[in-house]
Amino acid sequence: MNYSLMIMKPDVLERNVMGPVLTMVEEAGFKVRRLEIVQLSADQAREFYAVHADKPFIGELVEYMTSGPCAPLVVESENAIPRLRELLGATNPADATEGTIRARFGKDIQTNSVHGSDSPESVQKEIPFFFPDFKL
Ligand code: CMP
Secondary structure (H helix, E strand, O other): OOEEEEEEOHHHHHOOOHHHHHHHHHHOOOEEEEEOOEOOOHHHHHHHOHHHOOOOOHHHHHHHHOOOOEEEEEEEOOOHHHHHHHHHOOOOHHHOOOOOHHHHHOOOOOOOOEEEOOOHHHHHHHHHHHOOOOOO
């Protein structure tokens, strides 16, 4: 799978750091194939994170993801899924390796600035969620 779905979450847009985040993505060798700025509704955020529906943090997660616009993008490279996850760093920025996007921009385990698909199955759902006409 040479594509993955990334989201620059609302804190990135709020803090005007989309440019530096995108620079890290591009300098890591990814091609940005689609990019959009969207305001998610609570229903859309719940649908996107349906896998976390039973988690105690789902309410806060939906609040965070709807607190302002976010920017989903499709990135392309060889082995895009693991390579993107490596660039993003651990879910909890406190555990993220230096040089990763979450280490540089993430605030805490919830406000972790970016999302990346975790498997080919997720990519097959997450790219069409935002970009229904994208040919996988
Ligand atoms: P993401 O990679 O987008 O996948 C699910 C999101 O839920 C995650 O990034 C965080 O924003 C959030 N999240 C994961 N674990 C927790 C947690 N323990 N507490 C609060 N938010 C979390």
